[in-house]
Amino acid sequence: MKTKKAYGLxxxxxxxxxxxxxxxxxxxxxxxxGNASGNGNANGGNAEVAEGSGEDxxxxxxxxxxxxxxxYATIISEFEAQNPGIKVDFQPYKSSEYNxxxxxxxxxGSGVDLLQLRxxxxxxxxxxxxxxxxxxxxxxxxxxxEQYLNAAKGSDGEVYGVPFMLNNAVIFYNKTMxxxxxxxxPQTYEAFVAVCEQLQELGIVPVAQSGKAGYLLSMTHxxxxxxxxxxxxxxxxxxxxxxxxxxxxxxxxVQRMKDLEPFFPNDFIAIEDKDAQMMxxxxxxxxxxxxxxxxxxxxxxxxxxxxxxxTGFAPEEGGQSHIVTWVDGSFAVAKTSKxxxxxxxxxxxVASDSFGKLFSETLTRVSPVPGVEPADPLLARMKSLSVxxxxxxxxxxHFNQGAPASKVAFEDALQGLYLDYLxxxxxxxxxxxxxxxxxxxxx
Amino acid sequence: MRKPKHxxxxxxxxxxxxLVFYVGFMMVPIVSALMNSFFSWKGLLRDQFIGLENFIxxxxxxxxxxxxxxxxxxxxxxxxxxxxxxxxxxxLLALLINxxxxxxxxxxxxxxxxxxxxxxxxxxxxxxxxxPSYGVLNTALRAIGLEEWARPWLxxxxxALYTIILVxxxxxxxxxxxxxxxxxxxxxxxxxxxxxxxxxxxxxxxLRITVPLSMPSIMIMTILTFISSFESFELIYAMQGxxxxxxxxxDVLALYFYRLMFSTAGxxxxxxxxxxxxxxxxxxxxxxxxxxxxxxxRKAVDY
Numbered sequence: 097m098k099t100k101k102a103y104g105l106x107x108x109x110x111x112x113x114x115x116x117x118x119x120x121x122x123x124x125x126x127x128x129x130g131n132a133s134g135n136g137n138a139n140g141g142n143a144e145v146a147e148g149s150g151e152d153x154x155x156x157x158x159x160x161x162x163x164x165x166x167x168y169a170t171i172i173s174e175f176e177a178q179n180p181g182i183k184v185d186f187q188p189y190k191s192s193e194y195n196x197x198x199x200x201x202x203x204x205g206s207g208v209d210l211l212q213l214r215x216x217x218x219x220x221x222x223x224x225x226x227x228x229x230x231x232x233x234x235x236x237x238x239x240x241x242e243q244y245l246n247a248a249k250g251s252d253g254e255v256y257g258v259p260f261m262l263n264n265a266v267i268f269y270n271k272t273m274x275x276x277x278x279x280x281x282p283q284t285y286e287a288f289v290a291v292c293e294q295l296q297e298l299g300i301v302p303v304a305q306s307g308k309a310g311y312l313l314s315m316t317h318x319x320x321x322x323x324x325x326x327x328x329x330x331x332x333x334x335x336x337x338x339x340x341x342x343x344x345x346x347x348x349x350v351q352r353m354k355d356l357e358p359f360f361p362n363d364f365i366a367i368e369d370k371d372a373q374m375m376x377x378x379x380x381x382x383x384x385x386x387x388x389x390x391x392x393x394x395x396x397x398x399x400x401x402x403x404x405x406x407t408g409f410a411p412e413e414g415g416q417s418h419i420v421t422w423v424d425g426s427f428a429v430a431k432t433s434k435x436x437x438x439x440x441x442x443x444x445x446v447a448s449d450s451f452g453k454l455f456s457e458t459l460t461r462v463s464p465v466p467g468v469e470p471a472d473p474l475l476a477r478m479k480s481l482s483v484x485x486x487x488x489x490x491x492x493x494h495f496n497q498g499a500p501a502s503k504v505a506f507e508d509a510l511q512g513l514y515l516d517y518l519x520x521x522x523x524x525x526x527x528x529x530x531x532x533x534x535x536x537x538x539x
Numbered sequence: 540m541r542k543p544k545h546x547x548x549x550x551x552x553x554x555x556x557x558l559v560f561y562v563g564f565m566m567v568p569i570v571s572a573l574m575n576s577f578f579s580w581k582g583l584l585r586d587q588f589i590g591l592e593n594f595i596x597x598x599x600x601x602x603x604x605x606x607x608x609x610x611x612x613x614x615x616x617x618x619x620x621x622x623x624x625x626x627x628x629x630x631l632l633a634l635l636i637n638x639x640x641x642x643x644x645x646x647x648x649x650x651x652x653x654x655x656x657x658x659x660x661x662x663x664x665x666x667x668x669x670x671p672s673y674g675v676l677n678t679a680l681r682a683i684g685l686e687e688w689a690r691p692w693l694x695x696x697x698x699a700l701y702t703i704i705l706v707x708x709x710x711x712x713x714x715x716x717x718x719x720x721x722x723x724x725x726x727x728x729x730x731x732x733x734x735x736x737x738x739x740x741x742x743x744x745x746l747r748i749t750v751p752l753s754m755p756s757i758m759i760m761t762i763l764t765f766i767s768s769f770e771s772f773e774l775i776y777a778m779q780g781x782x783x784x785x786x787x788x789x790d791v792l793a794l795y796f797y798r799l800m801f802s803t804a805g806x807x808x809x810x811x812x813x814x815x816x817x818x819x820x821x822x823x824x825x826x827x828x829x830x831x832x833x834x835x836x837r838k839a840v841d842y
Contacts, residue, residue: 196801199583225583308694310782365785366671366694499799499809504782505602512786515696529601 153438154183157210158201160194160425167458174454175445182438184210202227205432209439213257213428215247217496222428223250229429229436230254236447243488244464247423257426258446260455262462264388264407264478265319265420265489272401273300273382283417285323285352285409292359295382302359304381306372307514310507313353316385317510318420318489320356321349323409327418327487335494337537341528342521351520354513365514373397388478389424392460405474407481419478421486422493423464495527498534505530569821576814583810593815603812610783610792617704617791618768625708626715626760633719634749647720651713658710662777665706669693693778696788703789707774711767715760722756723749758835762828769824772797792820 159168165188172184189197195218201208202222213219213228222228231237232255237245240259248257274281277298282288292302307313325345333339340346361367361375369386376384377397384390394403407419427446429439445451452465460472462479470476488494495502509526512518518526576593579586597603632650636643653661668675671691680689692702726749734748750757772793775783781798783790799813 203583221583224581308784309780310784361672363671363691363694366691371670371672499812500602500606504798508782508784508786511784515786517696517786 152181152183153435154185155209155433155435155439155442156185156187156207157212157442158194158198158208159186159188159212160191160214161212162188162190164188164459167455170458171451171454174450175442178445178450179438179441182441184442202430202432208430209433209435210442211428211430213248213426215259215423215425216493217501219248219257219426219428220250223248223252223254223256227431228256229431229433229440230256231258231429231440231443234258234440234447235444239466240447240464241466243486244423247493248426248428257428258443259423259426259464260446260451261424261426262388262464262479262482263422263424264462264482265315265386265422266388266405266407266478267303267319267383267385268376268390268394268403268405269383270376270379270401271404273379281404281406283410284413284415285320287413288320288409289356289359292356296359300379301361301375301381302383303356304372304375304384305360305364306367306369307360307365307511308368310504310511312369312372312386313510314491314503314507315387315489317349317353318491319385319408321352322418322420322487322490323411324349324352327408331488331490331494334490335538337535341524341531347520347524350510350513350523353510354520357514365511387424388462388475391472391474395460403474405478407485408487416485418485418487419481420489421482422489424461495531495535498530500530502527502530502535572814572817572821575810576818578811580810589811593811594819597812597815597819606787606790606795607792607816609787610790610795613700613783613789613791614769614771616700617707617771618765620701620704621708621711621764621768622761624705625712626757626764628708629712629715629760630719630757632712633716633723634745636716637720637723647717650716653710654713656710658773659777661706661710662774666693666778669702694785696785699779699785700789703775703778706778707771710774711764715764718756718760719753722753726752754835754838758832761835762831765827765831766824769793769820769827792816796820 157168157172161168165186168186172186176183194212195214198208198211202211202225213222228250230250237255237258244259244262245255247259248255250256269281273279277294279291279294280287282291295302305312305316325348330339330343330345334341334346361372361381364372372381372384373390373393375381377399379401391403407417410417427443429436429443433439447465449465449468452463452468455461456463456468456470456475460470460475462470462475462482466483468479470479491503491506495506498505506523506527509518509523512526513520513523575585577588577590579589579592597607632646636646640646656664669677669692671677671694676692677689680686690698693699730748730752731744734744739747770793771791775789775791775794776797779785779789781794783794796813796816799809799816
């Protein structure tokens with residue numbers, strides 16, 4: 097009897113597993129269908145939308161910037177005023193959870209119409225998975241710089257998003273401290289080292305650098321190292337497959353990072369970015385390297401001194417310096433959205449001057465829309481510098497693929513450099529090895 | 540006669556709700572991870588069936604091979620250090636509490652208290668305590684003249700892993716004390732009395748009676764510690780982030796799994812590799828648990 101009962105139970109369990117398994121299978125099929133019908137919508141969507149145009153359409157917008165909710169309320173009300181009949185529901189998620197939530201929404205094909213798109217390789221991945229509507233023909237998109245559009249392209253070369261947010265990595269410095277000590281803003285790397293030595297003699301930590309989170313190391317490398325590897329010339333060459341990271345120029349840029357170690361805080365590999373910021377705010381440190389988005393943080397912390405910035409270095413006195421510039425995000429339309437026409441209207445708005453101005457004013461960020469002048473004087477200078485003399489954040493913009501991503505491999509190797517596990521040439525070698533696994537040169 | 544028998548089977552129906560959850564949240568993910576590990580991936584989309592290639596790549600291809608071995612090594616260290624740092628300490632404390640000590644209940648509560656905090660809170664708390672510049676630990680060391688002992692505990696590869704393991708044992712040992720206490724309290728007084736009549740004392744009592752008879756609780760705790768060592772993730776994630784830094788010195792298999800699955804920007808083959816790693820972890824833990832249970836069972840003593 098007992099065995100019979102046990103047998104019955106096993107059969108019941110198996111049945112449930114099978115049923116659930118079948119459900120799962122159906123789901124997958126459903127997805128495939130969803131994608132297919134999504135395609136259908138993209139083609140035949142216009143007719144469908146035209147029929148229902150008498151009613152209000154609400155678009156759901158996914159964002160990774162909860163802190164910008166207030167700013168977007170202003171921006172969205174402007175859009176709604178310009179486009180009666182379309183409402184936008186701003187739905188922000190925590191930045192660290194955004195990718196997972198967005199991927200799930202896209203995979204299930206429901207809930208999301210408009211989305212903030214992470215730049216470069218992350219955008220390419222979503223475009224290649226056929227989750228996004230191509231927007232290459234969108235009115236107004238042609239006024240955006242081609243190098244910014246690169247942040248929202250699929251492998252097929254099509255544009256799948258409208259870049260709306262730029263970032264610049266720069267060297268912020270305590271202007272009051274520099275002036276009090278008669279220190280001049282350095283133009284070249286050699287002058288920068290001299291400034292650091294001068295500060296050190298004054299008992300001030302030259303650069304509030306932290307190294308616990310690897311991305312801060314690669315960002316600092318982008319700023320301090322670009323003049324060593326030869327700025328855009330090297331960038332173009334390495335992207336075209338004509339140069340390698342193991343080339344002397346790039347190794348030198350890594351060596352520069354090691355050479356500057358004495359000017360960073362003690363045990364800086366152990367300290368976090370917020371500790372580094374504290375050192376800068378408390379005037380224990382004179383400089384701090386980060387993105388332009390930190391200007392907002394400075395404001396929030398009510399600093400007791402003037403902040404200014406300088407960019408990467410000129411190769412020689414009087415030469416041309418470059419500002420590290422990259423796209424921080426784009427707006428895109430989910431292919432499964434039932435309101436393609438309305439969603440594309442929003443993207444059109446994003447590419448327009450009125451969005452650029454509003455965005456730049458309400459959120460203190462740099463907009464890629466040409467001619468939009470940020471109100472903040474520092475941002476305005478960054479923008480004007482990046483029009484003519486931008487250099488990309490090479491590792492983020494072109495080498496953030498692979499498993500593990502080459503960018504991460506490089507950042508971890510930089511930690512290894514400071515912990516004396518690797519020398520500069522080995523760091524470059526680790527990066528090249530990682531890149532070799534997936535990279536195909538782009539012409 | 541028939542009806543009650545029929546009713547008897549009906550009882551099984553009451554298992555259904557729990558079973559649905561178990562199957563839905565345990566079996567389905569496990570089976571789908573297994574399936575996913577046999578495929579290549581294009582970003583988020585399943586591509587082609589490639590058999591065991593994901594597994595082979597994890598074991599043979601650089602840098603996966605090195606990362607896997609290093610992370611596995613750290614898991615083993617985790618377990619080996621936790622046994623003395625957590626289990627032995629907890630067992631000694633349980634013995635003390637079980638002897639006729641004053642304030643028994645009070646101690647039990649105190650020891651168990653850390654476990655009431657969330658791991659993330661513990662991680663954050665200790666990263667403040669261990670902060671190299673303003674952390675309490677280094678400040679205290681400097682204050683009592685042990686300046687050369689002050690160091691970036693979490694920032695140097697030599698100390699980071701061990702520091703985290705010690706934090707973990709602080710967090711977990713109260714639970715072990717409780718389990719050991721239950722084991723110790725279940726040993727019948729008569730056995731001790733009989734032994735005392737045979738003039739057994741101190742150490743003999745401990746080694747011949749107390750330890751063997753509390754073997755079931757020791758077994759449970761060892762196995763649980765083994766499983767938690769190989770699954771360790773939250774605390775390291777909270778204290779060091781996803782990269783298991785500095786320079787991979789605190790990297791463990793679960794963190795590597797997380798990186799493969801969730802933190803590769805461009806995607807690629809990461810989901811296949813991640814699923815393969817998850818399957819390997821499951822098999823490893825299940826096998827080791829089964830084997831150790833078999834040996835512990837054989838050693839079980841009964842008087």
